Amino acid sequence: MTSTRSGRLWTRCATAGAALLLAFAQPARADDAGMPRLKPVATIADARLTIDTPQGRAEFPLYLSKDWSVPQPQVTRAVIVVHGRLRNADVYFRTAQMARDAAHADPDATLLIAPQFLATLDLSARDEPADLLRWSGDAWMGGEAARGPLPISSYAVLDAIVARLADRKLFPNLRHVVIAGHSGGGQVVQRYAVAARDLAALTGEGIDVRYVVANPSTYAYFDAQRPNAQGIAAPFDAAQCPSFNQWKYGMDNRPPYLDDRSPAQLEATYAARRIDYLAGGADVDPQQSVLDKTCAAEAQGSQRLARAQAYYRYMQSRHPDGLLMQSFHVVPGVGHDGERMLTSACALAAMFDTKGCEP
Template identity: 65%
Template sequence: MAVFGALASLGAFGAMMPASAQAATAAHVYNPHLRPVSQISDTRMRIDTPAGAAEFALYVSRDWAQPQPEVTRAIIVIHGKLRNADTYFHSAEQARDAARAQGADTAGTLLIAPQFLATLDFAGRDEPADLLRWHENGWMAGENAVAPAPVSSYAVLDAIVARLADRTRFPNLRHVIFAGHSGGGQVVQRYAVAARETGALARDGIDVRYVVSSPSSYAYFDATRPEPVDANACPGFDDWKYGMQKRPAYLADRTPAQLEAAYVKRRVQYLVGGNDNDPRQKALDQSCPAEAQGPQRVARAQAYVHYLQARHPEGIDQRLDVVPGVGHNGARMLTSACALAAMYDTPGCTP
């Protein structure tokens, strides 16, 4: 009845609304991730681009404008489709506290939660014109911001990496971990494929890891899928972000083979909740390109890891852990024993 009432209200006022407003309202009825965020961080970082300066919003646990010699570990947690970076920052704090309770030395931990905003987040807000914003979920696939400069969301992560690689600011940094759940897990997995700037960390002997929790889909390196796909019946199944065709500009300068060669050398921990196996879960990507990877998240995670293992029988430093008893819940996944082991080297994650 509640859904019917909402649709009836939309229909009753539809004739009085401009077409663009009708579309926006319909999107809000069907897509809660396309509603304005409740909170935008007041903390900003500047990026200088050929098109001019821009800023992006983020949460950070220390004043990283100042030298931080005590920082030894940086954890960059990526929000999901709701762009609720404040919620994910809080989950990162909970994970840090849980790791401390298990005996991990967390005193030198820096927490960072960038916030990728959509244009609709600026409605009714007095935000500066130089604050980066993307069209809907374009940030998830590394697309360029629509304003104020065409900056890829992956270039934003590069800027964070560049800040962390500055030894005058972080002379004792030893570990950098990217972690994300659901939509954020998609970003982390694709950034592990695409990343350019993490080599600056590796050259200084800094350990870089990627924790990919329960994404809806993965980036495949060729047209292979768990089952054969009819490209005519499922157009776009091999396009980015699902495959290597039609890659955005950030990745277009490298071949799929080059991207894969870099990816399989990276340290990736895949996580999925054992109960995250509902093929109709409301946040699950149910498009044809995603369905080609499997019917639900557990199946898709297992299929992707098997795919990589088959292509690289010599072995890769990547593993999948299924977290028992957990459904699609970001806080529980990021504070699970396996997530803590991946981020803080704590014991207790049983393969």
């Protein structure tokens, strides 16, 4: 595992390292069956998180609503919103601002963070520093190591953000941290809730941590069961899809960040975490353009709402007696729409503790 520690906020700067970036550039490709090809992002965030490792230093772009390089004693809540496979962190940062305003949360007491996981193609035509982290395609969604400049897991990047928030010199009064994502970002948040190892830095300081998982294509299962025709977990016939239990769909061939723990250990930790699953009531199209249609995804159900319902039933069946620290909500009338999902009543309740979300 690559170790990290809290970084410093650096401003964006030009460097002669652009030539090195070209060595990592690769053309857009179709990463999932039936999905559109990736295109370079329009905008790269100008704030930087510095991540130091024994192998060297790397920079990571993100949007911030406050300068977190100086003490922010008024901040009591931090909300991290993870973009989807389009890597459009600017759009998700604006959505986070809309959610904050809709919840009537105090902007001065709230820190909004929108990390940006870049693909190599995002940098091929730009004059950006050579130490800017980038991944092959959407490998960042499953916690894989960056393509350059260092092999840092996307989950280790989230750990570095957590470490910064746990710094009581910077955030002496922080009480709540929410990690939220929609679509591909929902996949990241769900898998990070499975994988995260450094959250004790927050919980040890009395800071509660909550996850909001909205409309992901798929989930990480902990064993070889998958929903049957009735949406009930049952043993799956691997002959139908030999890759059905490969990470990020299951526990086989997990990346180095989390292969040091058994599936049972990962599940026990996951079940104890506070997670709100949000599913759009109209996100039911089995042919939706960015729905994962690989056989491993189809083993979880035909469309997102069905997959969400089946996964929550799966977790409930494995952790009865009220021990599961998780909840499930359908957002009526909403399809695959990040803005409407993350500004819904149940998203606001999860992120800002507002009222109005029915069980």
